[in-house]
Amino acid sequence: MKRLYLLVALILYTSACIGQEDIVPEIRRNVDSILQKIELEKDHEKRFDLILTIYDTRVEGYPLLILETFRKLLVIAKRDKDIISESNAYSFAGQGYRLSANYIKALDYHHKAIALAEESGNISVLAWAQNQIGHIYKDREENGKAIALYTASKQNATRGKVKYIEAWAMMNLAAVYLAANQPDSSLFYGNLSYEKLIDQKGFFTQAPYIFSNMAGAYSKKGDNVKALEYSHKAISLANKNRSPRYKGIAYTAFAQHFQRINQLDSCVFYAKNAIESVNNSLFGYMAIKPARLLMDLYENTNADSTIKYLKIYRAANDSLNNTRANQQLQLMTFEEDQRIRDLADAKTAYQNKIRTNLMLAGLAIFLVVAIILYRNNRQKHKANKVLEATLISLKSTQSQLIQSEKMASLGELTAGIAHEIQNPLNFVNNFSDVNTELIDEMKEEFRKGNTSEAVQLAEDIKQNNEKISFHGKRADSIVKGMLQHSRNSSGQKELTDINNLADECLRLSYHGFRAKDHSFNSKTETHFEEGLPQIQVAPQDIGRVLLNLITNSFYSVALKRKEAGEGYEPMIEVSTKNLGNAIEIRVWDNGNGVPQKVLDKIFQPFFTTKPTGEGTGLGLSMSYEIITKGHGGQLVVDTKEGEYAEFSITLPFKH
């Protein structure tokens, strides 16, 4: 029997050593994969179920890993403002510090966990936090407090219908009742927790602990068979789990049992195994119990062994202290790391915040600029549309004004022209009447045989006929001139006799002006240079300019005549001159001239000195455009106020 135990223990021990090295990364991987799922889960209540499965990963065998998990979960919880996860994170911290024997820090975190669990209003979370804080009192063998906490946890877990926590609370109650020397209660809860956990996923993780406690309870009750049975189960599963902690617990339980039944060899064997299990692990301090056991055993029989285990005990004690020291150092390092990480995180967060703010500010500025640009663009578009519409309407108004300017001057001219035609008609009608009479007389003379008389009459008839022809042409040219003026200019340039054009315009203007003001009279003179070359101009346009200038002159002299009275003799001169590469046309009058203050405005559109309704103010601006833009020439004014005005047109030509 003894050998069998030894063999089993040896096999289990050997297998337990295999793969010890790579278990931490494996657990970390498992924990991380659960944390990833937690991160993805948006329902905070459901996260809790996932968090509990972390305890199935055997993470509890490695306090530093627990603290690592605490930090990771806290990040997620804080980021998502998830107080359930935050509470659980603190429970991890409490557990991590507890297993590192730092109870003060552990308690601090557990209290935080409970406060947040209460705040969350989730009783399952509260049940968990209560269960975890219970461990502190269990370890310190403050059994009353521990029982109260585990019981509360169990009740809340039952209400929250979380089988897991219910089972764990019971498992812990079993341990506490065992420590309190109440093996029946311990067994009761041990069995209950076993039943509840057996079909759960995390069963194998926690089972060694349940079995160890049950073995202890049976041992205390004196049931050797059951005690051994459960001890084996406990050791077997602890080895499978490669958990030094549970192995230590299980072997110690075994050793204690053999001490009770006085099988001291077995007791020594398992106590040694217990020491071996935790040796060189973070749980080295757990060697205290079995070392003390061995020390007591050898106290009276073997001084050497007593000394040996005293040394081991001391070493374990030292180890505990060392472990604690080491762990404290590690913890401090961890805390320092975390503090640095926190600082880095805070810095990163601050930088992120600044970056975010800067980006937001940049975005805001960009948006503002974009909006401004967009608005400007739209306004420009609108303005453009308005401007386009205005331009179109202005163009149409301009063409209407040009037409009305023409019609206005035409209207002035029409009356004069209509009457002007009467003069040639007077001659045409009367000379043809005379010719009829003369022909009758001529016939009479022929009949009488007075040939010389008849020839004389024929001579008269011919002379009269020439006059009829001359005055007929004169009427024709007057009508043509009028038509030309009224027509829309095509701007078509043709070879034009400037002297003829100027003369025609002078006559038209004169009669036109006379038609309006019969009492008015003015001397007109023309000084046309003989033999001017015909030049390429738009005759209607140039004609319009001349009519405009001459009519202005008439207006000016008429006005001065009214003011100055009889003593003033109005005079208008139109002259032409060949400048070699240009023809100059000058319109001179001795009227009032152009006042100096308006001299620079006279070529502007709509500028007029005439009373409202009498002038469009377009005459000179149109003239200026026709001469400069239309013909590449010049239109300049020379004037002395009150004495004269002279407008000179220069029209360049090519030979």
Place this chain on the structure above:
Amino acid sequence: MMKILVVDDETDVQTLFEQRFRREIKNGEMHFDFAFSGEQALQYLTEHEQEAVLILSDINMPGMSGLELLGQIKSKYFKPPPVVMMITAYGDAENFNTAKQLGADDFLTKPVDFTELKEKLKTLI
């Protein structure tokens, strides 16, 4: 013999009158003198005082107009004033009234109807 002064800036008027009244001129019934501006007419009247009994004047002339001439003849120089008939292409009421105001004895519009003119001259004589 009736002496008539015709005032008009159109020189062809002379030919026209001489042709139209050639019989009367031939017969010595009428004598025509011509002036081609208001100024010429006044000069003529000054030089040949009381010779012309009838003046036929155009209104629209460069320089002194027919109406000015009429005004001067009627108001200043000549006693008894000669008969003055105004001939104009502008047969509007304004012109007509002005001429009447200034003392015109008659008013004809162009083109001149010489049959009518002859009758008027006969009645005047």
